[in-house]
Amino acid sequence: xxxxxxxxxxxxxxxxxxxxxxxxxxxxxxxxxxxxxxxxxxxxxxxxxxxxxxxxxxxxxxxxxxxxxxxxxxxxxxxxxxxxxxxxxxxxxxxxxxxxxxxxxxxxxxxxxxxxxxxxxxxxxxxxxxxxxxxxxxxxxxxxxxxxxxxxxxxxxxxxxxxxxxxxxxxxxxx
Amino acid sequence: xxxxxxxxxxxxxxxxxxxxxxxxxxxxxxxxxxxxxxxxxxxxxxxxxxxxxxxxxxxxxxxxxxxxxxxxxxxxxxxxxxxxxxxxxxxxxxxxxxxxxxxxxxxxxxxxxxxxxxxxxxxxxxxxxxxxxxxxxxxxxxxxxxxxxxxxxxxxxxxxxxxxxxxxxxxxxxxxxxxxxxxxxxxxxxxxxxxxxxxxxxxxxxxxxxxxxxxxxxxxxxxxxxxxxxxxxxxxxxxxxxxxxxxxxxxxxxxxxxxxxxxxxxxxxxxxxxxxxxxxxxxxxxxxxxxxxxxxxxxxxxxxxxxxxxxxxxxxxxxxxxxxxxxxxxxxxxxxxxxxxxxxxxxxxxxxxxxxxxxxxxxxxxxxxxxxxxxxxxxxxxxxxxxxxxxxxxxxxxxxxxxxxxxxxxxxxxxxxxxxxxxxxxxxxxxxxxxxxxx
Numbered sequence: 001x002x003x004x005x006x007x008x009x010x011x012x013x014x015x016x017x018x019x020x021x022x023x024x025x026x027x028x029x030x031x032x033x034x035x036x037x038x039x040x041x042x043x044x045x046x047x048x049x050x051x052x053x054x055x056x057x058x059x060x061x062x063x064x065x066x067x068x069x070x071x072x073x074x075x076x077x078x079x080x081x082x083x084x085x086x087x088x089x090x091x092x093x094x095x096x097x098x099x100x101x102x103x104x105x106x107x108x109x110x111x112x113x114x115x116x117x118x119x120x121x122x123x124x125x126x127x128x129x130x131x132x133x134x135x136x137x138x139x140x141x142x143x144x145x146x147x148x149x150x151x152x153x154x155x156x157x158x159x160x161x162x163x164x165x166x167x168x169x170x171x172x173x174x175x
Numbered sequence: 176x177x178x179x180x181x182x183x184x185x186x187x188x189x190x191x192x193x194x195x196x197x198x199x200x201x202x203x204x205x206x207x208x209x210x211x212x213x214x215x216x217x218x219x220x221x222x223x224x225x226x227x228x229x230x231x232x233x234x235x236x237x238x239x240x241x242x243x244x245x246x247x248x249x250x251x252x253x254x255x256x257x258x259x260x261x262x263x264x265x266x267x268x269x270x271x272x273x274x275x276x277x278x279x280x281x282x283x284x285x286x287x288x289x290x291x292x293x294x295x296x297x298x299x300x301x302x303x304x305x306x307x308x309x310x311x312x313x314x315x316x317x318x319x320x321x322x323x324x325x326x327x328x329x330x331x332x333x334x335x336x337x338x339x340x341x342x343x344x345x346x347x348x349x350x351x352x353x354x355x356x357x358x359x360x361x362x363x364x365x366x367x368x369x370x371x372x373x374x375x376x377x378x379x380x381x382x383x384x385x386x387x388x389x390x391x392x393x394x395x396x397x398x399x400x401x402x403x404x405x406x407x408x409x410x411x412x413x414x415x416x417x418x419x420x421x422x423x424x425x426x427x428x429x430x431x432x433x434x435x436x437x438x439x440x441x442x443x444x445x446x447x448x449x450x451x452x453x454x455x456x457x458x459x460x461x462x463x464x465x466x467x468x469x470x471x472x473x474x475x476x477x478x479x480x481x482x483x484x485x486x487x488x489x490x491x492x493x494x495x496x497x498x499x500x501x502x503x504x505x506x507x508x509x510x511x512x513x514x515x516x517x518x519x520x521x522x523x524x525x526x527x528x529x530x531x532x533x534x535x536x537x538x539x540x541x542x543x544x545x546x547x548x549x550x551x552x553x554x555x556x557x558x559x560x561x562x563x564x565x566x567x568x569x570x571x572x573x574x575x576x577x578x579x580x581x582x583x584x585x586x587x588x589x590x591x592x593x594x595x596x597x598x599x600x601x602x603x604x605x606x607x608x609x610x611x612x613x614x
Contacts, residue, residue, distance in 0.1 A: 017192060020201045028204075028211075035215045039222060046226040053233040053263075060240070127258060132245065161233070162262040164241035164255070167318075 033147035041155060044084060044143050048157040051080035052139040055093060056161035059135045063167050064174035065095075070110055077139060088142035088154075090114025094121055097133045097170045102126045107133070108173035114140045120160045133170030135163045216296020224305040227270035227292045232309035234263035239286045239313040242277075246315075247502045253277055256286055270307070282315045282503075319505035320607055321363045321455055321497055323484035324348070325477075327513040327565070328368040328450050332471035337514055337566065340593040344600035345466045348510075349459070351604035358457040363496065365487040366465050368450035369480025370473025371520070372413040372435050372528030376451030377402040378493065379414060379432070393493035395431050404449050410434055413447035416479055416528050423482055423548040425556070426491040438531065439524040446526055448473045454487060455496035475515045478546035479528045481580075484509045485553050500556060509553060510603060511580065512563040512596075516573040517542035543576050550580035560586060563599050567591040 055077035059065060070093070078086045090113035096104040104124050109116070117138035124134050143155045165171045238259035246252040256277050264272055270290040278285040287310035294302055324345060332338040345366075352362050367373065377384055379394035380402055394414055403409035413435035416422040421430070436443040453465040488507045490497045498505040517539045519525070525532035550560060562577040564587075574589060581587040588599035 020204075024201065024204050031211065031215065035219065038219055042219070042222040042226055046222075046229050049226070049230050049233055053237065056237065057240070060244075124262070127262070160263075161237065162259060163237050164245050164259065166240060166244040169245065 037145040037148045041143055041145065044081070044141060045157050045159075047081050047084070048139050048141045048159045049161075051077045051089075051141075052137045052159040052161035053163075054080055055091060055139065056135050056137040056163035059093060059095070059137065059171055060163040060166050062171055063165070064172040066174045074110075074112065077137075081141065088113075088144075090140040090142075092117045092136075092138040092140075094136045095133065095171045095173070096121060096124065096136065098128050098130050100130045102129065104134070107170060114138070117158075117160065124162070131169055133165055135165065135171060137161045137163075213296070213300055216299065220292075220294045220297045220302075220305065223269065223295070224292045224307055227290050227305075228307035228309060230264055230268065230270070231272065231288060231290045231307060232311065234260050235286050235288055235309050235311045236313075237263050239284050239311050242286075243284055243313045243315045247499070247504055249279055249503075252279055252284055256284070260286075260288070284313045284315060286311050286313075315503060319361045319363075319498060319502075320352070320508065321365075321488055321505060322352070322508045322510060322607065323365045323367055323455070323487045325367045325369065325480045325484035325509055325511045326469065327370070327475065327477065327480070327515065328448050328469050328471050328473070329370040329475045329515060330472050331475075331515050331566075331568075335593070337593065338469060338471040340596055341512070341565075342466050342469060344597045345469075346463065347597055348600040348604040349462055349466065351601060352608055353459050353462075356459050356463075358459045358462070360457050363455040363457050364453075364462050365455040365484075365494070365496070366453040366462065366469075367480055367484045367487055368448060368452070368469055369476065369483070370448040370471075371446050371476055371526075372415070372448075372473075373479050373483045374412040374448055374451035375414050375432070375483075375493070376412040378452065378454065379412060379434075380410075390495065391492065393431050395433050398434065398436065400434075407442040407444060411444040411447045411449055412451045413444065413528070415530055416482075419545075420548070422529075423478070423545055423552055425482075425485050425489045425552070426493070430492075435526075435528065437526040439526055446473055452483060452487060452494070454494045474520050474527060475513060475518045476528050476542055477511065477513045477517055478542050478549055481509065481511050481546055481549045481553070484511065485549060485556075485558070488553075488558060489556075506607075507556075507558045508561065508607060509558055510561045510563070510600075511577070512565060513569075513573075513577070514565040515568065516570050517546065543572070546576060546580060554582060561588070561603050562586065563588045563590055563596065563603075565590045565596045 055073060058073040058076060074091055077091060078089055081089060092111040092114055094109045095107045097107050099105045104121050120136050120138055138158060138160045140156060140158045143157060238256045241259040242252045242255035246255045260275060270292045272288055272290045275288045289306055289308045292305045292307065294305060326341060332341065378389050380396060381389055381392035383389045400410045402412055404411045414432040415435055417430065417432065435447050437445040448470065450469050453461065456462060487494045488497045488509060490499050519527055519532060519537050519539055519542060521532050523533060529535050529537055553560060560580055560582045562581045564574055564577050578584055578587040590596040590599045
């Protein structure tokens, strides 16, 4: 008796469509959310590149820079992330000068909301003769995916831009 | 149909969907999956490629700007572009770069590169790679300016106080390039007064005006004398030209000049104008004071003035203040101004920068040709030349020589009146201040 009931239930074709919809809906949704998060991620990654280059370029236009100007240009670098929030925005700006052994010597440094990127500074060793300089800007942006955050941690984008002073070999601190 | 009926209708549709057993959704979904996944994947790949392109163009911009700002020679440009490009676009980043191409066209630096992005999703549709390209063009900024003012201080300049007008014009020139009595270290001005000879001053014997050491002496002191303009028995600073063609050339190792010693006069300096050369300097007051002390006397040998302007601008001895010839960041400019036609004088007791006239028997035309040759040599080295003929007494042949000497006809100014001379100097200095970046 039970067997026949079970057998009948298995063979019952009523409601197959809604069942399929219920099964497929999550797949579609995951796909959609995945593309959404991925798209945002790529956009933010590109914005991180832009932001670091903007900051490096703005610094390189000066012979020397004071705290007000520096503040303004950091705000400028943040604007690159519009319309996304900037609470996870971090920046590390270093102006270096090469010493007689062609090692980078930090003239000034401004780091906000992120650890200092010493690897980037070390990476330029030997690049230019004494007296030359480079501006190194690292921008970091922590991206919290809207949906995928339940499966993954924040994704940190980090980009480094290198620029050379346009008007003088080094950009000095005029604060 | 009222609302109630509508609801009943919907209810029925829903009921029939729930009881529906045709199982069409899965089939339809299976059919559209490749399309949905494919287009989503394409969209992702496209944005990735866009990102690669963004990085590529930023890296190119940074590299070209760095090269434009830092590089002095063409080789420097290639090196700097490479350095900054790969620094900004390290190989571990997505997208393999290749075809970094650097071109230098005049003052412009053109850089282009490509990058291949290996697709993640589109490869299912047979697209394995997307190639993006970017290019940028940056104009090199002229940062430095070196000007030699080669000015006529011959006797005729005392007429109508033309020498006073020259001083006014030169001061206006100086004040345009050096605002507020301060010259940027990027601007250097030298002054070469000329008449029948050029006076190299104490520098000839290796001394600065204050007596300290300047550089190696470049004047033969076979008379064992010293530089002293207050005594007629001493040397006032004028020198003789070297033999042809060296009197139109810059410098070669070992060159020295002979002192101007006029044998036809008890004062061996007779005919030597005491106004001597000011080597290139950024000191506003040194330039200003030199302008103040310009003094008019002697004949006109403009070719000698010009060739010393050449030597003042050049990085080689005897005056070594000039930037290297290969330094594209510095523009070298000579401004030659005269108030008369070349005039060697001539006669049995005539003496000039070419020694006793009877030795070479040069004509005024010879001097014109020597001037033309000097201008050619200077232009070949990349010096920009401006020329000014002053007063209404200049003949057409001299005007032609001066017009041809200028880098282009627009760089030649004819100034018949005193006001014209001042205007010409102001026009030239404005033009020059536009080509270098102000601090």
